[in-house]
Amino acid sequence: MKKEQLLDLYYQMVLIRRVEERGAELYQAGKIGGFMHLYIGQEAVSTGLIAAREPRDRVITAYRDHGVALNCGIAANEVMAELLGKSTGMSKGKGGSMHMASTEKNMWGGHAIVGGHLPVAAGLALGDQYAKNDNITICMFGDGATNIGYFHEALNLAKTWGLRVLWVCENNQYGMGTAVERASAVPEIRQKAEGYGMKNGQVDGMDVVKVYEAASEAMNFIRKEGQPYFLEIDTYRFRGHSMGDPERYRKAEEVKKWQENDPIGIFNKYLLDKKVTTRKALDEIETRVEEEVAKAVEFAESSPEPTMEDLYADIYADN
Amino acid sequence: MAKITMREAISQALMEEMDRDPAVFIIGEEVGVWGGTYAVTKGFYDKYGSDRIKDTPIAENAIIGAAIGAAMVGQRPIAELMTINFAFSAMDYIVNQAAKLRYMFGGQFMLPLVIRAVGGGGRQLGATHSQTPDAIFAHFPGLKVVSPGTPEDAKGLLKSAIRSNDPILFIEHATMYQVRGDVPEGEYLIPIGKSKVQRPGKDLTIITYCKGLELSMKAAEELAKEGIEAEIIDLRTLRPLDMGPVLESFKKTNRAIVVEEGWKSYGVGSEIVSRIYEEAFDYVDAPIIRVAQKEVPLPYNRTLEQAALPQVHDIIDAAKEVLK
Ligand SMILES: Cc1ncc(C[n+]2csc(CCOP(=O)(O)OP(=O)(O)O)c2C)c(N)n1
Ligand SMILES: [Mg+2]
Numbered sequence: 321m322k323k324e325q326l327l328d329l330y331y332q333m334v335l336i337r338r339v340e341e342r343g344a345e346l347y348q349a350g351k352i353g354g355f356m357h358l359y360i361g362q363e364a365v366s367t368g369l370i371a372a373r374e375p376r377d378r379v380i381t382a383y384r385d386h387g388v389a390l391n392c393g394i395a396a397n398e399v400m401a402e403l404l405g406k407s408t409g410m411s412k413g414k415g416g417s418m419h420m421a422s423t424e425k426n427m428w429g430g431h432a433i434v435g436g437h438l439p440v441a442a443g444l445a446l447g448d449q450y451a452k453n454d455n456i457t458i459c460m461f462g463d464g465a466t467n468i469g470y471f472h473e474a475l476n477l478a479k480t481w482g483l484r485v486l487w488v489c490e491n492n493q494y495g496m497g498t499a500v501e502r503a504s505a506v507p508e509i510r511q512k513a514e515g516y517g518m519k520n521g522q523v524d525g526m527d528v529v530k531v532y533e534a535a536s537e538a539m540n541f542i543r544k545e546g547q548p549y550f551l552e553i554d555t556y557r558f559r560g561h562s563m564g565d566p567e568r569y570r571k572a573e574e575v576k577k578w579q580e581n582d583p584i585g586i587f588n589k590y591l592l593d594k595k596v597t598t599r600k601a602l603d604e605i606e607t608r609v610e611e612e613v614a615k616a617v618e619f620a621e622s623s624p625e626p627t628m629e630d631l632y633a634d635i636y637a638d639n
Numbered sequence: 640m641a642k643i644t645m646r647e648a649i650s651q652a653l654m655e656e657m658d659r660d661p662a663v664f665i666i667g668e669e670v671g672v673w674g675g676t677y678a679v680t681k682g683f684y685d686k687y688g689s690d691r692i693k694d695t696p697i698a699e700n701a702i703i704g705a706a707i708g709a710a711m712v713g714q715r716p717i718a719e720l721m722t723i724n725f726a727f728s729a730m731d732y733i734v735n736q737a738a739k740l741r742y743m744f745g746g747q748f749m750l751p752l753v754i755r756a757v758g759g760g761g762r763q764l765g766a767t768h769s770q771t772p773d774a775i776f777a778h779f780p781g782l783k784v785v786s787p788g789t790p791e792d793a794k795g796l797l798k799s800a801i802r803s804n805d806p807i808l809f810i811e812h813a814t815m816y817q818v819r820g821d822v823p824e825g826e827y828l829i830p831i832g833k834s835k836v837q838r839p840g841k842d843l844t845i846i847t848y849c850k851g852l853e854l855s856m857k858a859a860e861e862l863a864k865e866g867i868e869a870e871i872i873d874l875r876t877l878r879p880l881d882m883g884p885v886l887e888s889f890k891k892t893n894r895a896i897v898v899e900e901g902w903k904s905y906g907v908g909s910e911i912v913s914r915i916y917e918e919a920f921d922y923v924d925a926p927i928i929r930v931a932q933k934e935v936p937l938p939y940n941r942t943l944e945q946a947a948l949p950q951v952h953d954i955i956d957a958a959k960e961v962l963k
Contacts (some may be wrong), residue, residue: 354939
């Protein structure tokens with residue numbers, strides 16, 4: 321990767337972190353409601369992955385979607401506005417934290433039914449196969465989602481039909497309060513892909529460069545072979561499952577140990593050690609992000625609420 | 640009488656029945672170590688251990704399917720769906736298996752199974768996580784559907800459900816766990832399939848259940864200030880439906896509204912109104928009004944969501960309308 325691209329990845333990761341930190345404050349202040357799942361700790365995963373796509377490649381994910389939305393190029397203004405339920409959000413305030421999408425940015429949504437979007441991802445790829453192009457669909461999901469039937473049906477279909485899907489399991493070690501080994505018959509999630517004869521790999525999700533490299537390799541394979549690929553990415557969420565999680569299921573020491581592996585810290589050190597850039601340049605990125613996030617909050621707070629007419633809009637495409 | 644919350648009432652019912660019958664066990668997502676997503680089974684894991692409080696993978700089909708199988712061989716599982724919205728991920732097991740296995744095999748199987756599920760909107764959870772699809776489930780013969788509106792009923796009905804030999808969907812409301820109410824001291828059961836007068840009145844009949852009861856009671860207080868006395872009938876069980884108290888009340892008041900949180904079309908109200916027209920047509924003095932959710936998937940935005948959900952003022956307006 322070139323210097324500009326590396327610095328852009330750093331910018332994106334810091335942007336996700338700050339948007340979510342502000343989001344958490346706004347949630348505590350009662351300005352955001354519903355369920356909000358923070359991506360803090362996992363920023364390197366979607367940042368590295370999505371950096372490896374071409375704009376024509378599609379992305380679809382679960383409800384932990386703020387980072388993915390930002391990485392896909394949806395403006396912080398829109399993300400913040402959606403969190404606040406404003407009409408200027410990309411889902412017009414109707415979706416909220418869990419439902420961010422932008423067809424223009426080829427981001428096909430955060431989805432709140434666990435595993436529900438996996439067959440849909442196969443369908444996105446089916447549509448592309450039918451159109452005879454070689455677009456790839458990147459489908460992200462959690463470790464917990466690999467235990468539901470949807471996952472297995474989708475993987476089987478993708479392999480059987482040669483669909484261009486990059487299946488990405490973000491293994492953050494828990495589905496809500498359930499540790500992987502308490503819910504999954506096999507400890508390594510990628511073993512499930514083996515069962516479907518699907519090419520697969522595993523990578524450290526705290527290192528954005530490694531994620532980028534693994535994703536690039538996987539996407540080359542998918543594009544060329546017309547076959548799906550399964551990538552397991554090991555990571556950790558630093559915060560609770562969603563806002564208000566009592567976190568009785570894991571020990572503070574464990575969380576602390578992972579937090580010492582902060583993906584932004586690791587990347588910061590990498591950029592300095594490899595002399596890609598200077599501390600000053602990284603500080604400037606921080607400042608730029610702070611300003612952007614402050615503006616996004618201002619934009620969201622001053623945006624209009626959706627109207628009663630909006631309540632009835634978009635139920636159907638035809639009237 | 641002791642005043643306890645809905646959460647405590649449900650929790651007590653579960654614990655009493657688990658203590659009473661070793662065949663009773665709980666199976667579902669986050670019921671154990673987490674203590675239940677709505678903290679209903681808090682402390683259960685420590686008390687009963689992992690054999691009786693079974694944390695499952697995220698696998699709704701397997702949860703309901705396995706509960707059905709265990710019930711068929713004589714256990715009494717209580718399967719918890721984290722929310723009723725995930726019942727759609729287990730629909731085949733609820734509809735094609737639980738509701739039919741006994742009948743289809745000439746009564747050979749018994750399915751002493753309870754499915755607890757939390758439903759309801761009002762928490763800004765968006766379209767897929769806020770539904771009140773109770774009526775759909777009440778559509779299927781072979782399944783019983785219970786949905787209490789007070790702590791007393793919740794406790795008594797859940798205990799009966801656990802002792803019942805049939806598959807029962809027990810629907811709770813996500814915004815009602817803190818609702819307080821009097822509960823009798825000591826053991827008691829409330830029979831499934833019995834509606835109840837929750838408030839006596841003479842001017843009109845309000846037929847409702849679950850969240851609708853909470854709203855209707857508030858509306859009735861407001862109406863009383865204007866000299867209007869509403870009689871409130873709480874269905875408590877949607878299938879089998881007990882029309883007795885409904886018809887008795889209606890024959891007295893001749894005017895009624897039905898209040899439910901789910902969508903109006905093909906809803907609980909549609910059934911109740913039809914039954915009144917079929918069974919008490921001569922007593923009808925005014926068209927019966929249904930108060931229900933607007934015909935939209937629930938939006939995240941708080942103002943829009945509240946506008947789509949039935950409110951106390953909608954009930955007051957409807958009551959005045961039928962009294963015109
Ligand atoms: C079908 C279904 N069942 C249950 C839930 C409730 N739920 C939401 S997130 C979650 C845990 C998912 O864990 P994982 O897939 O590992 O993703 P993570 O939250 O760790 O990113 C559960 C059980 C749901 N949304 N959908
Ligand atoms: Mg997880």
